[in-house]
């Protein structure tokens with residue numbers, strides 16, 4: 310399912326994936342391709358426009374400033390918006406009422422109502438352990454009632470005996486009477502296929518609704534019809550209080566447009582997906598899982614989630630404020646180093662800071678690796694609180710003590726203090742002018758020995 314869309318998006322992302330640095334142009338061209346991919350998937354135009362704009366706003370905003378690469382961040386943003394588009398959290402089948410709970414199945418001819426009624430009966434019977442009665446109200450298509458009866462038998466679910474020539478409302482009355490005799494938790498009413506513009510048949514289904522008082526009115530639509538499915542759903546929703554959607558033939562839908570636009574356009578939650586003809590080819594709809602399937606980028610999504618847990622946004626902001634004021638003591642330096650290590654080391658972290666690409670090479674040249682910064686952390690940890698706040702008090706004897714505590718030489722301590730001084734200067738500069746100021750500064754000296 311959704312192979313075309315999935316392939317298109319995956320190839321856009323593959324281009325972004327490994328990149329340490331993204332320019333605004335890169336993001337724009339990725340978004341252009343995402344836009345085309347969505348349109349080709351037959352997602353409705355307003356939905357596509359909205360989607361791309363929202364992703365752009367977030368991708369350019371501060372949220373990109375985390376420990377992962379910008380490419381990874383964009384993938385995560387697209388993923389999250391896809392989940393939102395699909396309805397963020399799944400909405401479950403609602404059966405919370407005094408039994409029997411009635412479910413009314415409606416939709417166009419051939420959309421899959423009868424098949425889905427059977428699948429749903431099986432699901433409710435086997436998974437939810439409730440007793441189900443299947444009732445066909447399709448008196449128009451020859452053998453329609455018989456079709457449901459045979460289906461019910463194959464599932465070992467009870468169905469209401471057929472009386473030839475009986476009208477839908479009379480059948481409903483009989484079904485309710487049967488339930489009243491006891492031991493029926495859920496009644497599923499399968500109805501005849503109809504067009505939402507067929508006034509006579511729409512009036513009939515409204516009468517059925519009044520008689521059955523359903524807790525769920527499920528609209529069954531064929532996902533393969535793409536935008537038509539969305540228009541049809543909207544039409545039905547205008548006439549009936551639809552509580553949920555079932556998208557059928559997802560198994561044959563390589564585009565995915567209906568699934569993606571449905572929620573945004575109609576406001577109705579998708580509750581189930583029909584993924585085949587067999588009675589167990591029914592899936593409870595989970596926005597997260599579907600988005601994951603479409604994007605096939607689960608690794609990156611979880612990486613970004615982990616990273617945002619590590620770096621508390623508030624801490625980062627505090628640090629930025631301090632930097633602006635030019636305050637950067639050894640505690641700050643230690644915190645900085647710890648964060649860097651948590652986020653996967655210095656090179657990883659530099660990758661995500663805009664404008665830091667060139668700096669990365671300089672750092673490599675200077676032999677600035679994680680082992681070195683771990684050693685620096687050791688030195689800072691050997692200092693007292695007071696020393697970390699006031700570097701000035703670090704006289705020769707204190708430096709000797711600190712070196713001994715960290716298992717290093719005094720010259721190592723001196724080097725760290727020099728680096729701190731340079732960093733402090735740099736932070737001041739960075740606070741004032743951003744990365745540009747840094748780039749014009751003395752980069753080599755920054756981490757150099």
Ligand SMILES: Nc1nc2c(ncn2[C@@H]2O[C@H](COP(=O)(O)OP(=O)(O)OP(=O)(O)O)[C@@H](O)[C@H]2O)c(=O)[nH]1
Nearest residue numbers: 418419420421422423424502557558583584585586
């Ligand atoms: N591949 C696939 N086929 C499905 C799915 N759901 C239903 N079908 C098939 O679609 C055809 C029509 O299904 P029905 O359940 O009879 O449709 P209906 O809405 O009850 O049709 P009417 O009663 O004539 O309005 C059957 O051949 C089903 O096997 C699905 O999720 N995937």
Ligand SMILES: [Mg+2]
Nearest residue numbers: 422423447453
């Ligand atoms: Mg039918």
